[in-house]
Amino acid sequence: KPAAQFTLEEAQAEVEKLRKQLNQWRLEYYTKDAPTVTDNVYDDHYRDLQALEEAYPKLVTPDSPTQEVGDVINSDFAKVQHPIPMLSMGDVFSFEELSEWDARMQSNVGHPVDYNVELKIDGLALSLIYENGKLVQGSTRGDGNVGEDVTRNVLTIASVPKQLKQPLSLEVRGECYMPKAAFAKLNARQETEGGTPFANPRNAAAGSLRQLDAKVTAARELDTFIYTLIEPEQFNVTTQHEAIAFMQALGFTTNPSSEVAGDMQAIDTYIKKYTTDRDALPYGIDGIVLKVNDLALQAQLGNTVKVPRWEIAYKFPPEEAETVIHDIVWT
Numbered sequence: 214k215p216a217a218q219f220t221l222e223e224a225q226a227e228v229e230k231l232r233k234q235l236n237q238w239r240l241e242y243y244t245k246d247a248p249t250v251t252d253n254v255y256d257d258h259y260r261d262l263q264a265l266e267e268a269y270p271k272l273v274t275p276d277s278p279t280q281e282v283g284d285v286i287n288s289d290f291a292k293v294q295h296p297i298p299m300l301s302m303g304d305v306f307s308f309e310e311l312s313e314w315d316a317r318m319q320s321n322v323g324h325p326v327d328y329n330v331e332l333k334i335d336g337l338a339l340s341l342i343y344e345n346g347k348l349v350q351g352s353t354r355g356d357g358n359v360g361e362d363v364t365r366n367v368l369t370i371a372s373v374p375k376q377l378k379q380p381l382s383l384e385v386r387g388e389c390y391m392p393k394a395a396f397a398k399l400n401a402r403q404e405t406e407g408g409t410p411f412a413n414p415r416n417a418a419a420g421s422l423r424q425l426d427a428k429v430t431a432a433r434e435l436d437t438f439i440y441t442l443i444e445p446e447q448f449n450v451t452t453q454h455e456a457i458a459f460m461q462a463l464g465f466t467t468n469p470s471s472e473v474a475g476d477m478q479a480i481d482t483y484i485k486k487y488t489t490d491r492d493a494l495p496y497g498i499d500g501i502v503l504k505v506n507d508l509a510l511q512a513q514l515g516n517t518v519k520v521p522r523w524e525i526a527y528k529f530p531p532e533e534a535e536t537v538i539h540d541i542v543w544t
């Protein structure tokens with residue numbers, strides 16, 4: 214019933230009951246990642262308590278969940294529209310297919326093409342928007358056009374600059390991932406606290422970034438590798454390799470293993486190197502990415518509905534036995 218219809222005595226009893234219940238649910242939520250009620254049930258009780266405390270301010274106590282600023286549990290993330298869609302990638306599963314892709318590219322373009330070769334980090338895509346050098350929004354890819362606003366969570370990731378080294382307004386995109394060591398620690402903690410362990414670092418990163426409560430994200434030791442500068446022409450950046458150096462100079466963490474390759478021989482060497490080194494890397498990779506290095510040429514080649522024509526992912530065979538669903542190869 215509405216708060217105004219409670220007498221002071223009734224309100225006192227109801228407020229104590231709600232506070233105890235909500236604090237119990239928060240304990241489950243924060244410590245075990247295993248809440249026993251849905252966020253909506255929590256929200257409803259939270260709003261009832263807020264209404265009663267507004268009607269009877271003298272009933273507010275310091276331990277009331279309404280007094281902890283900043284970790285209000287939203288029932289859902291705010292949605293974010295990506296002005297430029299966040300695309301995924303076509304992929305191939307053999308060097309032969311990759312060579313065919315390169316041959317098609319060269320015949321399309323009419324001359325040999327330089328690629329920027331990058332490791333394909335096994336995480337989830339993240340967009341970061343800055344105004345005059347200040348981080349103002351972090352969001353997930355979602356369906357490519359609409360993602361989730363995870364700004365408060367992103368602010369807890371150490372490698373995400375809160376303030377750039379230059380007061381620029383821009384958007385960058387990259388991969389949010391969980392380092393292998395953090396993943397092992399998290400699963401060990403999940404085991405001891407009776408939580409459910411995550412299947413792999415990618416799922417753990419997704420579950421940690423898409424947490425409704427930033428304090429939980431903060432404890433997950435997420436990291437980032439930034440790889441896309443949006444509208445690079447605004448900054449007189451003309452190649453992908455240059456874009457990565459430009460973003461690193463602004464304070465972003467970029468992957469140190471990207472290099473320009475002029476032919477398939479260089480790419481074959483790169484693939485062999487990282488097929489061997491893969492297990493020794495402190496983060497998960499599931500392949501390599503070839504991108505046309507010249508950004509004007511990328512723009513000329515454009516994108517199909519879902520994937521760019523100017524880049525392809527070469528996927529390694531999966532580490533653990535899993536059914537690999539062969540994605541559509543770029544045609």
Ligand SMILES: NC(=O)c1c(N)nc(OC2CCCC2)nc1O[C@@H]1CCC[C@@H]1O
Pocket residue numbers: 299300301302331332333334335336337338354388440441502521
């Ligand atoms: N996972 C990666 O390391 C990676 C990368 N190094 N570079 C790109 O380039 C974007 C640019 C436009 C479309 C893909 N994407 C990557 O990951 C994609 C993002 C969305 C799905 C994949 O995770």
